[in-house]
Amino acid sequence: MRIIVDVDKCIGAGQCVTAAPTVFAQNEDDGMVIVLDEHPSEDKQAGVRSAIRLCPARVIVAED
Ligand code: SF4
Numbered sequence: 202m203r204i205i206v207d208v209d210k211c212i213g214a215g216q217c218v219t220a221a222p223t224v225f226a227q228n229e230d231d232g233m234v235i236v237l238d239e240h241p242s243e244d245k246q247a248g249v250r251s252a253i254r255l256c257p258a259r260v261i262v263a264e265d
Pocket of ligand 1: 206210211212213214215216217218227232233234255256257258259260261
């Protein structure tokens with residue numbers, strides 16, 4: 202899995218961090234998403250899929 206995020210369209214809602222805290226973080230200044238792990242291991246992928254579903258701006262995409 203490879204994660205791609207359109208940071209320009211992130212609204213800093215933080216659901217991704219709640220769903221997958223080892224994969225996503227938020228910039229302390231503006232709250233925009235930071236991808237900590239672009240190629241998450243299998244044990245993290247369920248959380249990533251939740252993040253994709255929960256992101257209100259729909260800016261997270263995962264390629265297999
Ligand atoms: S859930 Fe979506 S909008 Fe919110 S911080 Fe994460 S990527 Fe940005």
